[in-house]
Amino acid sequence: MDYRQPQWKSNQYSEISGIQNMANLELLRQLPLKETDNVLDAGCGDGKLTFWVAQQVKKGSVLGIDSSPSMIRLCNEKLKETSVPATFAVMDLTDVDFENRFDLVFSNSVLHWVKETGRVLEGLYKSLKPGGSMGLQFPLLNALHPFTAACQQAVRNLKLEKFFEDWEFPWYVPAPEEFKQIFSRYGFQKTKVYVKSPAIDFESSAKLFKSFDSAGLDLYTQRLPDTLQERFKQEVFSEVEKMKENGRLMVRFERIYAFGYRKI
Template sequence: MFKWNAGDYSRSSSEQEKWATELIAKLKLRGDERILDIGCGDGKVTAAIARLLTEGSVLGIDSSPEMIFFACQTRGCDTNKNLSFLKIDARELDFQPEFDVVFSNAALHWTTEHLKVLQGIKKCLRPFGKVLLQMGGRGNTEAMLTVVSTIMGKSKWSEYFTNFSFKYGFYGPEEYLAWLEMAGLNAIRVELIPKDMVHGGEEGLAAWFRTTWLPYIQAVPQHLQEEFIYEAVKTYIGKYPLDTQGRAHVQMMRLEVEAQNIQ
């Protein structure tokens, strides 16, 4: 397992937060819902949901102990009655049917076991409860994946990736429609949405890479990790130059899933 730097992620995830804000708006909350936020990370998105719940509450879960500790320390989960956090793996949901909404942003592509996640979501939803998920989908960040794959094969780095194995769960509508049906959830909308992720030049791109490409970075000895990061970033910018405003662009593909529990 890789280790997250929650503080660094919190400082370098403005694009993920922006997309989360767009996704939250699609929930059209009344304010009295009980919500589960899967893959809550540093907790800032969960806290944003909590501020919309005048009479409801939200529970943020994440498999990373570093993220959950950071969320509790910075979001005041012990003092805010409608906001709490727990360390739970998304593949091991074991709640009663207590949630009106299950939400997830930029998290579920970290697992390939999506049917298991959806089966757990089904168990924890109340009748007619809603599901709204967004994650990396098929074709997500293909250009950066190609760059990283090329670097991994270079003589300087290849020894560290001899037994390396990691796969993102980047899927498309076909897989998800089948999994929703198997899990007993009614699909409302499942679509791939292209997104342009924008970073502030080389340093902004490096910050994003440093905080989200952990399986690859942490395969390299610690004293070489910054060198690996900047080789990837400089190679990417060499292929995809900064725009006229000095910004780096990474083409992303998000899978957005809207479903409902009908019993």
């Protein structure tokens, strides 16, 4: 396993995951979903999308997997209140070992956490039935991403570079053409790979900061002494404040989308 995920705060994540859900709309509208499909949600998080898909496949089923036990507990609590054909399991994407089981596999905002990308894509490909389809999307957390930019600037402002001298960048950030080649290399056919950068209008700096704090910010603060962690967060918040233009906080999040099929 080679996940670099922080400690997920499941309830908070559920509250602020609107960015991911907006990206889901772009993903979902291109998936050939049928009501008889057996579907795998690879990295289901709090299960919002899993439950929506389950409502569409009333004669099929959905399996949601995630490496976070707290997320799966949250999903199973929600499942008690519904009668949709969904199940959930704790599973790392690098451990996916299904054979010819699913008509459709999708993954939302997960692959950037995985260094063993080839192993994951190979496992997901094998889990598809012949002719089955795959769709995924994930953010490109490069130096231009607002979260990464704010954190890196905070490190410089506070002169904390010494704490990150041997730090390995935790996110997978491929070039689109590179990812298209990788996607095809593991068997996917009729591939389509592209990047979109939608602008998100946040209500407040606090809401944008909360979205950072719920996920990747821990990967920075855990490198720092306890006495500096809160100061670092304050500095990141200050950088978020600087993103405002004319009183509005309009931020672009670059994401890569990829679609393909298993050979019949």
